[in-house]
Amino acid sequence: MDKTLQNSDALxxxxxxxxxxxxxxxxxKKVVGYVRAVDGVNFFINEGETLGLxxxxxxxxxxxxxxxxxxxxxxxGQILYRTKEDRVxxxxxxxxxxxxxxxxxxxxxxxxxxxxxxxxxNLFDIVGEPLYVNGVKNRQERTERVADMLRLVGLRPEYMRxxxxxxxxxxxxxxxxxxxxxxxxxxxxxxxxxxxxxxxVQAQVLNLLLELQEELHLTYLFVAHNLSVVKHITxxxxxxxxxxxxxxxxxxxxxxxxxxxxxxxxxxAVPVPDPRVxxxxxxxxxxxxxxxxxxxGCYFHPRCRYAxxxxxxxxxxxxxxxxxxxxxxxxxxxxxxxGVAN
Amino acid sequence: MDSQENGLLLSVKNLKTYFELDEGTVKxxxxxxxxxxxGQVVGIxxxxxxxxxxxxxxxLQIVEKPGKIVEGEILFRRQxxxxxxxxVDLAKFKATDxxxxxIRGGEIAMIPQEPMxxxxxxxxIGNQIVEAVLLHQSVSKEEAREIAIERLREVGIxxxxxxxxxxxxxxSGGLRxxxxxxxxxxxxxxxxxxxxxxTxxxxxTQAQVLNLLRELQQQxxxxxxxxxxxxxxxxxxxxxxxxMYLGRVMETGPIDDIFHNPQHPYTKALLKxxxxxxxxxxxxxxxxxxxxxxxxxxxSGCPFHPRCSEFIADICNQRLPSLQPxxxxxxxSCFLYHDVEDKL
Numbered sequence: 236m237d238k239t240l241q242n243s244d245a246l247x248x249x250x251x252x253x254x255x256x257x258x259x260x261x262x263x264k265k266v267v268g269y270v271r272a273v274d275g276v277n278f279f280i281n282e283g284e285t286l287g288l289x290x291x292x293x294x295x296x297x298x299x300x301x302x303x304x305x306x307x308x309x310x311x312g313q314i315l316y317r318t319k320e321d322r323v324x325x326x327x328x329x330x331x332x333x334x335x336x337x338x339x340x341x342x343x344x345x346x347x348x349x350x351x352x353x354x355x356x357n358l359f360d361i362v363g364e365p366l367y368v369n370g371v372k373n374r375q376e377r378t379e380r381v382a383d384m385l386r387l388v389g390l391r392p393e394y395m396r397x398x399x400x401x402x403x404x405x406x407x408x409x410x411x412x413x414x415x416x417x418x419x420x421x422x423x424x425x426x427x428x429x430x431x432x433x434x435x436v437q438a439q440v441l442n443l444l445l446e447l448q449e450e451l452h453l454t455y456l457f458v459a460h461n462l463s464v465v466k467h468i469t470x471x472x473x474x475x476x477x478x479x480x481x482x483x484x485x486x487x488x489x490x491x492x493x494x495x496x497x498x499x500x501x502x503x504a505v506p507v508p509d510p511r512v513x514x515x516x517x518x519x520x521x522x523x524x525x526x527x528x529x530x531x532g533c534y535f536h537p538r539c540r541y542a543x544x545x546x547x548x549x550x551x552x553x554x555x556x557x558x559x560x561x562x563x564x565x566x567x568x569x570x571x572x573x574g575v576a577n
Numbered sequence: 578m579d580s581q582e583n584g585l586l587l588s589v590k591n592l593k594t595y596f597e598l599d600e601g602t603v604k605x606x607x608x609x610x611x612x613x614x615x616g617q618v619v620g621i622x623x624x625x626x627x628x629x630x631x632x633x634x635x636x637l638q639i640v641e642k643p644g645k646i647v648e649g650e651i652l653f654r655r656q657x658x659x660x661x662x663x664x665v666d667l668a669k670f671k672a673t674d675x676x677x678x679x680i681r682g683g684e685i686a687m688i689p690q691e692p693m694x695x696x697x698x699x700x701x702i703g704n705q706i707v708e709a710v711l712l713h714q715s716v717s718k719e720e721a722r723e724i725a726i727e728r729l730r731e732v733g734i735x736x737x738x739x740x741x742x743x744x745x746x747x748x749s750g751g752l753r754x755x756x757x758x759x760x761x762x763x764x765x766x767x768x769x770x771x772x773x774x775x776t777x778x779x780x781x782t783q784a785q786v787l788n789l790l791r792e793l794q795q796q797x798x799x800x801x802x803x804x805x806x807x808x809x810x811x812x813x814x815x816x817x818x819x820x821m822y823l824g825r826v827m828e829t830g831p832i833d834d835i836f837h838n839p840q841h842p843y844t845k846a847l848l849k850x851x852x853x854x855x856x857x858x859x860x861x862x863x864x865x866x867x868x869x870x871x872x873x874x875x876x877s878g879c880p881f882h883p884r885c886s887e888f889i890a891d892i893c894n895q896r897l898p899s900l901q902p903x904x905x906x907x908x909x910s911c912f913l914y915h916d917v918e919d920k921l
Binding site for chain 1: 779780786815851852862863
């Protein structure tokens with residue numbers, strides 16, 4: 236298979252990624268169908284940038300991010316990753332053994348800092364374990380590196396012997412970030428890193444992520460459902476709907492000039508924190524279809540207010556409508572959609 | 578009566594609800610006062626642990642043990658048949674009193690946060706709604722069923738006759754939340770309490786639910802207490818806002834003044850720290866230093882003082898400010914606005 240990255244700056248390129256979960260029924264666990272959680276996802280992330288992956292619950296954004304880290308085995312597709320040595324590897328097909336050296340290069344920040352830290356390990360063990368596993372056996376050296384890391388994320392190194400219960404939600408998320416960054420990864424997958432945090436603490440963590448990116452030259456895949464947060468932190472955004480990418484574009488462009496009707500509806504539904512701006516939501520009829528039984532043609536057509544006969548028959552492909560702006564809609568060039576003004 | 582004229586429906590005065598635990602007392606609600614007028618949507622905003630949920634649970638007398646209302650009044654105007662509208666103090670009732678039980682679910686209804694957890698999975702939606710009707714109205718089972726179907730239709734559930742016999746797990750998140758709203762409205766409450774009704778659902782469904790609540794509120798002129806931590810949602814639905822922090826009211830005022838002329842340092846900082854879809858991307862957000870203190874470790878004086886940018890040494894950390902008007906619309910509890918000597 237072709238193992239070249241389309242874009243010379245790309246660190247990661249996902250090509251036609253699929254992840255199906257079998258639905259089993261009956262005594263012999265016969266497979267009666269598939270949940271197409273991720274169904275042909277394409278995107279790339281350039282080195283040093285932040286790509287936001289947005290969508291409603293059940294659209295497959297978490298499954299996509301887990302496949303990239305090989306926490307789940309993808310059903311099909313390619314996940315091309317450029318290593319430190321400038322080699323391009325297809326993460327989707329290599330063996331677990333070959334994956335090992337890449338693990339420290341790709342790290343994850345989880346959603347709920349109350350669930351992702353072991354309550355019986357202290358900070359030194361939590362942040363130091365990746366170092367130990369990756370060959371830093373000298374305790375003195377580990378202590379120093381953990382202390383540096385804690386300082387970097389805004390925690391006092393003296394806290395190293397404390398346990399997670401002594402910390403608040405925002406501080407815990409800092410610990411999770413420290414653990415993810417201690418091996419100096421290049422790609423960080425952050426799955427809803429601020430949605431479990433309080434409003435006043437969210438801003439601190441977002442600022443920290445931005446600072447760390449600059450300092451350590453990190454690349455983020457930022458998975459979130461909160462569009463305000465995504466607008467704030469990303470360079471480019473990919474919008475997912477029922478296992479497919481419907482639109483990707485540079486952040487400012489996606490928010491001001493959306494080209495897909497779903498993006499338009501999603502943007503209009505974000506409540507604006509200003510009582511003088513009465514939001515004019517485009518109310519979508521019905522619910523998100525089940526990924527085990529998606530509608531024919533464009534998955535969005537039953538809820539789309541611009542839908543025509545073609546939409547229920549043919550599935551639109553992701554096409555480039557302007558530089559770096561890809562849309563999967565038959566009428567992308569004809570529709571005149573409203574975004575949110577700055 | 579003075580309070581009758583301005584349409585006062587609920588008046589919470591200096592409410593204190595404490596939890597006596599082995600480790601100490603958690604002052605979940607520590608002196609909260611606010612009013613709800615008829616037809617008004619009051620938003621209570623605050624972060625986790627600010628006591629917003631305990632406040633409304635106190636109003637309904639459904640605070641979990643060992644939580645107890647230790648002080649304060651919860652005056653509520655009963656909707657008696659002759660329309661006299663007598664004010665009763667809900668705090669004086671026991672949770673199991675007959676009068677309290679007829680108010681709860683009848684005149685004051687609640688939409689809980691998680692529609693998945695709020696419905697019983699082993700009874701049909703219809704069973705649960707009909708039960709609520711039968712408890713509060715003297716109608717036959719068939720009539721109750723008719724009322725339930727009518728309500729389901731009103732909240733926009735397609736083919737309500739069939740849905741009535743569905744179980745909650747057969748409905749999608751949006752429909753389930755609609756059914757919950759139908760159940761809350763089935764006895765024509767005068768006050769509806771919505772505890773983070775849209776937090777567990779997606780943005781597009783959230784927009785549907787908010788729209789529905791707004792329509793129903795206008796049709797029935799129901800008062801709503803809307804609890805949320807999402808300032809965007811509050812801005813779109815509330816008329817009047819109560820900002821809470823660590824069991825105390827920091828600021829109250831009409832929605833427009835709170836968002837465009839905030840007075841309390843906490844309100845100001847909170848409004849600045851939220852990213853919006855209109856903000857410039859990849860810029861630094863102003864933040865509030867530190868984090869919310871642990872309930873056993875409440876700061877002395879004003880609860881916000883360790884994080885406040887306008888902290889006055891020797892005053893804010895020693896004395897507790899009370900909620901006082903700063904102009905003809907807003908009230909603030911902060912020493913920046915009222916004379917400290919008054920408080921001695």
